[in-house]
Amino acid sequence: MGESGNRRILITGALGQIGMELLDALQTKFGSENVIASDIRDPQDVNDSSFRYERLDVLDSEQMENIIRDNDINEVYHLAALLSATGEKNPQLCWKINMDGLMNVLELARKYKFRIFAPSSIAVFGADVGKIAKQESPLNPATMYGVTKVAGELMADYYHSAHGVDIRGLRYPGLISWKVMPGGGTTDYAVEIFHKAVASEAYTCFVREDTKLPMMYMDDAIKATLQLMDAPSDKLSVRGGYNLPSLTFTAKELYDKIREKIPDFKCEFKPDHRQEYADSWPDETDGTLSKEEWDFSLDFDLESMCDAMIQSLSQ
Ligand SMILES: NC(=O)c1ccc[n+]([C@@H]2O[C@H](COP(=O)([O-])OP(=O)(O)OC[C@H]3O[C@@H](n4cnc5c(N)ncnc54)[C@H](O)[C@@H]3O)[C@@H](O)[C@H]2O)c1
Numbered sequence: 001m002g003e004s005g006n007r008r009i010l011i012t013g014a015l016g017q018i019g020m021e022l023l024d025a026l027q028t029k030f031g032s033e034n035v036i037a038s039d040i041r042d043p044q045d046v047n048d049s050s051f052r053y054e055r056l057d058v059l060d061s062e063q064m065e066n067i068i069r070d071n072d073i074n075e076v077y078h079l080a081a082l083l084s085a086t087g088e089k090n091p092q093l094c095w096k097i098n099m100d101g102l103m104n105v106l107e108l109a110r111k112y113k114f115r116i117f118a119p120s121s122i123a124v125f126g127a128d129v130g131k132i133a134k135q136e137s138p139l140n141p142a143t144m145y146g147v148t149k150v151a152g153e154l155m156a157d158y159y160h161s162a163h164g165v166d167i168r169g170l171r172y173p174g175l176i177s178w179k180v181m182p183g184g185g186t187t188d189y190a191v192e193i194f195h196k197a198v199a200s201e202a203y204t205c206f207v208r209e210d211t212k213l214p215m216m217y218m219d220d221a222i223k224a225t226l227q228l229m230d231a232p233s234d235k236l237s238v239r240g241g242y243n244l245p246s247l248t249f250t251a252k253e254l255y256d257k258i259r260e261k262i263p264d265f266k267c268e269f270k271p272d273h274r275q276e277y278a279d280s281w282p283d284e285t286d287g288t289l290s291k292e293e294w295d296f297s298l299d300f301d302l303e304s305m306c307d308a309m310i311q312s313l314s315q
Contacts, residue, residue, distance in 0.1 A: 006030075006074075008072055008073050008075070009026055009034060009035045009073065010054075010067060010071070010076045010077070011023055011036070011037050012038050012077070012080040012101070012105070013038075013058070013079035014037035015037070015039040015041050015043060015180075016039070017182045019037065019079045019180075021179055021218050022077060022222055027051065029226065033052070036052045036067065036071060037053050037054075038053065038055065038056035039055070039056065040058075058080040059100055061104040061107070064108060068112055069112065073112070074114045076109070076115070076116050077117045078101070078105045078116060078118045081098050082097050082098060082184070083145060083182075083183055084184070085184045085185060085188070087144050087145035087148070088143055088144060088277070094144045094145055095144060099151060105118070106155060115166040115168075115229070116168070117167075117169070118156060119172050119225075120152060120153050120241030121145070121146070121149045122173050122214050122285060123141055123186075123277075124146055124149045124153065124171060124241065125137060125138075125141065125146075125281055125282050126139070126141050127142065127279065128140050130282065131283045132282060132283065132286055133214070133286065134243065135238070135242070135243045135289045137282075142277065142280035143277050143280070153239075153240025156169055168231075169238075169241040169242070170221075170228060170290075172221055172244070173187075173216045173246040174186070174187025174190055174214065175215075176216070176309065178194065178218075178309055178312040181195075189205050189251065190213075190215055190254060193254060193267060194258065195313065196265075197310070198313040200264070200265075202266040202267065203268075205269045206271060206272045206275070207269070208251065211250060211278050212250045213248070213283065215249070216246055217247075217300035217305040217309075219299065219300060219308070220298050220300050223296075223299065224244055224290070227295070227296055228242065235294060237289070237293060242290045242293075243285045244285060244287040244290055245291070245296070246284055246287070247300075247302055252269075255267045257303070258310070261306060
């Protein structure tokens with residue numbers, strides 16, 4: 001397929017935090033008739049049927065092949081995964097879904113020659129990285145989720161070099177959004193806090209107030225995804241996962257910023273087991289390469305992100 005050719009798209013894990021937003025963006029850009037959402041759950045769960053939908057467990061490679069072949073799919077956004085906190089509760093299942101699911105997509109891409117977007121994560125980094133993670137920082141993750149993301153990046157490199165599969169990936173930081181609640185990651189506190197603030201309820205934050213993690217507003221993550229998939233293949237030196245620039249603020253700085261806008265809001269900090277995962281990740285990511293190779297930069301800072309979250313959730 002040419003890079004600006006007609007896209008016929010399949011999204012896996014489409015009912016999740018990123019999927020529902022990416023679905024909207026892809027429908028707007030390429031037409032709703034050209035985008036099929038799929039997930040292991042039914043869309044009724046999220047009360048929406050304004051899109052083409054197929055029930056698909058990514059471990060069922062036969063069903064995946066049927067959908068891809070029957071709809072002549074030429075681009076797959078592979079979002080189905082178990083995230084960090086959920087994955088640590090069941091590491092074997094995390095490995096199975098994240099790795100076997102990806103392998104199924106990669107093997108079908110060899111056969112049907114479609115392009116793949118498969119996200120990585122800041123969870124690829126471990127405590128040896130220090131405060132700022134660079135593109136080439138060591139990848140020694142502390143969670144099974146991180147292990148699957150490192151292995152996924154290596155698989156992307158391998159299938160690209162050995163089999164010519166056009167796969168692309170981003171190391172998303174924690175994503176802050178309002179349409180769908182996040183699905184069991186360590187950065188979920190940065191979304192939950194807004195829901196409580198707007199509902200005039202108190203929030204108990206599950207990390208310490210000095211916890212600093214790389215974050216991004218969802219609109220910037222969607223922009224990065226579309227921009228990466230539009231970039232000419234020969235401009236890309238990375239296949240598994242580009243670092244992105246990120247926002248960085250402590251949980252307390254986020255609380256203070258929200259309180260500037262909702263003065264009565266109260267938050268207390270009671271770290272649980274997720275603190276350990278947060279402590280193993282960097283504070284910030286260096287996204288120089290994404291700027292150099294496909295011209296990415298952020299539109300949202302902490303202030304505008306907070307305004308957008310509060311305004312959207314208040315409506
Ligand atoms: N949200 C973030 O902050 C973030 C950060 C870094 C990376 N990522 C990555 O982005 C991708 C999407 O994340 P998300 O936040 O939307 O996650 P999410 O948990 O909100 O959504 C994942 C979706 O996958 C579905 N799913 C689970 N098992 C499945 C299976 N066997 N077959 C088909 N579908 C299945 C779930 O039903 C869910 O709708 C993942 O690869 C994740 O690792 C997310």
